[in-house]
Amino acid sequence: xxxxxxxxxxxxxxxxxxxxxxxxxxxxxxxxxxxxxxxxxxxxxxxxxxxxxxxxxxxxxxxxxxxxxxxxxxxxxxxxxxxxxxxxxxxxxxxxxxxxxxxxxxxxxxxxxxxxxxxxxxxxxxxxxxxxxxxxxxxxxxxxxxxxxxxxxxxxxxxxxxxxxxxxxxxxxxxxxxxxxxxxxxxxxxxxxxxxxxxxxxxxxxxxxxxxxxxxxxxxxxxxxxxxxxxxxxxxxxxxxxxxxxxxxxxxxxxxxxxxxxxxxxxxxxxxxxxxxx
Numbered sequence: 163x164x165x166x167x168x169x170x171x172x173x174x175x176x177x178x179x180x181x182x183x184x185x186x187x188x189x190x191x192x193x194x195x196x197x198x199x200x201x202x203x204x205x206x207x208x209x210x211x212x213x214x215x216x217x218x219x220x221x222x223x224x225x226x227x228x229x230x231x232x233x234x235x236x237x238x239x240x241x242x243x244x245x246x247x248x249x250x251x252x253x254x255x256x257x258x259x260x261x262x263x264x265x266x267x268x269x270x271x272x273x274x275x276x277x278x279x280x281x282x283x284x285x286x287x288x289x290x291x292x293x294x295x296x297x298x299x300x301x302x303x304x305x306x307x308x309x310x311x312x313x314x315x316x317x318x319x320x321x322x323x324x325x326x327x328x329x330x331x332x333x334x335x336x337x338x339x340x341x342x343x344x345x346x347x348x349x350x351x352x353x354x355x356x357x358x359x360x361x362x363x364x365x366x367x368x369x370x371x372x373x374x375x376x377x378x379x380x381x382x383x384x385x386x387x388x389x390x391x392x393x394x395x396x397x398x399x400x401x402x403x404x405x406x407x408x409x410x411x412x413x414x415x416x417x418x419x420x421x422x423x424x425x426x427x428x429x430x431x432x433x434x435x436x437x438x439x440x
Contacts, residue, residue, distance in 0.1 A: 181252050188245035195238035196280070203231025235285045242278035317413025319432070323396070323404040323439040327364040330396045330404055334438040338370050341434075345370045346391055363398040370394075375427040383418040392431050394438075406435045 323330045331348070338345050349367040371391030380387045395407040411429040414420070420428075 181249060185245055185249045188241060192238040192241035192245070192278070195234050195241060199231040199234025199238065201231070202234060205231075232285050239278045239282050239285070242275070246275055246278075317410045317417070318407055319410050319435075321406045321408075321435050321439050323406055325404065325439075327366060327396050327398050327404050330406065330438055331366050331368065334368055334394065334396070334406075334434065337434055337437050338368075343370050343372050343430075343434075363400065365395070365397040368394050368396070375430070379420065379424055379427050382424055383420055386414065386418040386420065389414055389418070392428065394431065394435055406439055408432075408435055 325333065335345060335348075345368060347367075347369040349369070351365040351367060352362050355362045369391050370393075376390050379390065389409060393408060396404065397407065398404050408431050411425055411432065414428055415422075415425050
């Protein structure tokens with residue numbers, strides 16, 4: 163009999179249980195990293211989507227939050243895989259006794275590998291969501307430049323202009339004069355703010371109308387007088403983009419219960435804004 167072999171230590175059940183507890187502890191660590199990473203990544207995406215929904219200009223980049231969260235998830239994948247690999251090596255180092263057959267850690271190893279695959283899937287998902295969000299943001303900007311943006315709850319239409327505020331106002335005044343529409347007032351909000359020592363982006367309001375078109379409206383629905391004469395607001399946002407804003411004719415029609423045949427009397431505002439913006 164080999165003396166060295168006779169004194170070789172044999173693994174006991176408690177050794178396997180201790181190894182399994184260590185593996186489960188690493189699985190919990192990986193799971194915590196995965197959950198925290200997902201929260202960090204999704205928080206940045208949530209803020210980015212919120213800025214897009216609220217049309218916040220000059221939104222700061224939020225890519226670092228996504229990459230930090232993804233890095234934590236990748237770290238959880240590595241933790242789970244390494245802990246499984248280390249556990250398998252530890253089992254191989256144990257003496258082969260009957261206890262090795264009686265106690266199996268396949269379940270713990272399977273859980274660890276499964277969580278690693280879940281983490282890998284989450285990382286891929288987060289990166290794909292980032293790409294789709296950026297694409298949606300770009301599409302939103304393209305749509306805003308190509309066509310008017312209407313906020314139905316407020317009944318306001320915003321149409322981008324290809325000119326400065328001053329040039330847009332001048333074009334609109336010329337169009338009103340050419341069509342025989344009276345310009346009742348031109349309110350220079352930014353100019354009045356400057357007079358009292360305050361600064362605001364260039365903002366001007368044009369109030370105009372035609373009694374031949376407005377009178378039948380007020381006879382049919384007297385309450386519409388609160389929204390007449392028609393108005394177009396020409397203003398510049400914080401990014402330097404110029405917009406024309408006006409009340410949606412459909413919104414005014416619903417608000418005051420106008421008959422459909424009277425809608426063209428106020429729908430003229432859309433054509434005026436479009437011509438001035440071109």
